[in-house]
Amino acid sequence: MGTLGGGRRWPGRISTTFAGERLRQAMAPRIAKIEADIADLMAFRDKPSGRTRMTISNHAFESVVWPKLEPVLKNYPDIKLEVSLDSGFRDIVEEGFDAGVRLGESVEKDMVAVRIGPDWRVVAVASPGYFAEHRAPKHPHELVGHSCINLRMERAGGLYAWEFAKRGQELRVRVDGQLTFNSSYTQVEAALRGYGIAYVPENIMKAHIAWGDRALVLDDWSPTFDGHHIYHPSRRQNSPAFKVIVDALRHRGK
Structure with a gap:
């Protein structure tokens, strides 16, 4: 062999x-x-990896973005997320952001937008103690006689004009008061402490409803806004990491 x-x-x-x-x-x-x-x-x-840089309002981050992303990011430790929290409009292309989050009605037409949250309302609220000393307004125009807690839109050039709508009638009211913030969450805290009326997203107030520590006014004038969307330039080449983030945020409700 x-x-x-x-x-x-x-x-x-x-x-x-x-x-x-x-x-x-x-x-x-x-x-x-x-x-x-x-x-x-x-x-x-x-396994997707890489950095994604986003601009998001504090309200959108707390109510929609973080609750959805937190459990997902734990499963993808190589995805790095950088978030800039602000209430103003940012030029995401010029400022080097990969994406932004805004209300659907505010997204530019040349952007790709994906809905990430449901529609929501803005409501006027104050503490019961405040209305024990001040007559509750029945019409938005009566707010000019109240101490209102303002919201400054830092990049929009001024204070937010409160928007109301009822039976096809729309109006905006410029209010005044002792306090001005750039966050709806601090507006809520000030209102609950009796500093006046705040005009804030309704879902922020849900935690306080059962406590009976707030009073809602002008409810029939409170408009509904288009839900939050994540948006990015249409010419952007989406990475696997970015696709994971968008898919996690995508709104799947009715």
């Missing part, structure tokens, strides 16, 4: 020579290491 590849061939089996066995034993750890490196490389390729 002849030999083939360093082995001695016998009927029905192949065995290695002593030198071949030593070579196999010496190479086995290296081959295992190469196979492990290949497996790690394949896993890394299939």
Whole structure:
């Protein structure tokens, strides 16, 4: 019988020579290491990674974005998220953001937008103690006689004019008061402490409804706004990491 590849061939089996066995034993750890490196490389390729930079309002972040992203990010430790919280409009292209979050009605037409939250209302609220000393307004125009807690739109050039709507009639009211903030959450806290009337997203107040520590006024004048959307330039090449974020935020309700 002849030999083939360093082995001695016998009927029905192949065995290695002593030198071949030593070579196999010496190479086995290296081959295992190469196979492990290949497996790690394949896993890394299939696991999204990278940085996404977004501009988001405080309200959108607290009520929609963070509750949806927090559990997802724990499963993707290689996805890095940078968030700039502000209430003003930002030029995401000029300022180097990958995406932004705004109300659907505010997104520019040349942007790709995906709805991430339901429609919501803005409501006028104050503490019961405030209305114990001041007559509750029946019409938005009566707000000019009240202490109102203003919201400054930092990048929109001034204070937010409170928007109301009823039976097809729309109007805006410029209010005044002792306090002005750039966050709806601080407006709520000030209103609950009796500093006046605040005009804030209704879902912020839900936690206070059962406590009976707030009074709602002008409810029939409170308009509904289009829900939050994540948007980005149409020419943007979306990375796997960005797709994970968008899919996690996508609104799946009615």
